[in-house]
Amino acid sequence: MALDFFELRREMLMEERAKRSRPDSVSVSQARAEPLQLPETCPLRKEKARVSPQRLDGLDVWYAPEFIDEDEENSLLSTLDPDESWVRVRGRSLLRFGGPAGSADFVLEPLPLFVASVADAASGFVGVCLNHCLVNSYAPGEGIMAHTDGPAYDHVTATLSCGQDRLVYFAKRLRPAQVGTPLDTGPVASVLLRRRSLLVFKNDAYIHHTHEIEPTKLEVVGTKAPCINLRLAEAHEGDQIPVVARRLSFTLRRAKAD
Ligand SMILES: O=C(O)CCC(=O)C(=O)O
Numbered sequence: 527m528a529l530d531f532f533e534l535r536r537e538m539l540m541e542e543r544a545k546r547s548r549p550d551s552v553s554v555s556q557a558r559a560e561p562l563q564l565p566e567t568c569p570l571r572k573e574k575a576r577v578s579p580q581r582l583d584g585l586d587v588w589y590a591p592e593f594i595d596e597d598e599e600n601s602l603l604s605t606l607d608p609d610e611s612w613v614r615v616r617g618r619s620l621l622r623f624g625g626p627a628g629s630a631d632f633v634l635e636p637l638p639l640f641v642a643s644v645a646d647a648a649s650g651f652v653g654v655c656l657n658h659c660l661v662n663s664y665a666p667g668e669g670i671m672a673h674t675d676g677p678a679y680d681h682v683t684a685t686l687s688c689g690q691d692r693l694v695y696f697a698k699r700l701r702p703a704q705v706g707t708p709l710d711t712g713p714v715a716s717v718l719l720r721r722r723s724l725l726v727f728k729n730d731a732y733i734h735h736t737h738e739i740e741p742t743k744l745e746v747v748g749t750k751a752p753c754i755n756l757r758l759a760e761a762h763e764g765d766q767i768p769v770v771a772r773r774l775s776f777t778l779r780r781a782k783a784d
């Protein structure tokens with residue numbers, strides 16, 4: 527049975543609306559400031575068997591093609607399109623669920639049900655209860671500059687991709703002593719993020735590597751760095767992938783809440 531994200535989203539909106547109409551209701555911002563009562567473990571969906579991500583050569587990176595099915599993908603795309611209050615951040619659009627991780631006054635906020643269901647589906651494979659989600663929306667030609675995900679989270683990221691295939695590049699992060707020295711800092715590997723796939727990276731790939739999606743309208747597989755999931759992504763070196771559609775990615779992590 528497919529996850530009906532649209533239905534979950536609709537229920538969430540109805541619940542929010544109902545809360546607002548109650549005479550003793552608090553404002554949404556107040557409500558969001560309340561501490562989260564998350565169970566210790568996320569209940570995983572048992573209805574759908576999902577293929578566990580497979581380890582890729584050379585990096586602490588795992589990849590699962592077709593982690594969700596087309597119905598689930600369409601449901602996610604239509605749920606978030608286009609009425610949400612997207613924030614424009616450095617050439618892409620962003621939604622945040624779970625609260626301002628890393629800020630001094632961070633309090634974990636509950637994930638809306640439809641995001642929680644994505645987090646739950648990934649949590650079992652990742653080995654931690656994912657409690658935080660950034661949804662990035664990339665129009666053709668948009669990307670995300672090389673960065674690390676930083677210390678506000680456990681050192682593991684799971685990313686569900688929807689809507690458009692893209693390449694992500696991993697490059698070695700410079701140690702402070704290396705800054706300014708002539709080093710080859712180009713990407714060491716790339717992963718083809720097919721629609722509906724789940725990418726997981728952790729430990730060395732999280733801490734000592736940056737990741738980046740180029741602001742391009744044409745992805746060419748394996749030219750700038752070896753593509754380490756060719757087989758799983760059913761791709762070949764030199765494949766050209768025109769970027770014609772919006773890509774939505776769900777970046778799931780476990781925010782440190784203490
Ligand atoms: O869209 C992606 O796959 C990457 C997003 C990302 O790196 C982030 O939100 O930190």
Ligand SMILES: [Fe+2]
Nearest residue numbers: 673674675737
């Ligand atoms: Fe990132």
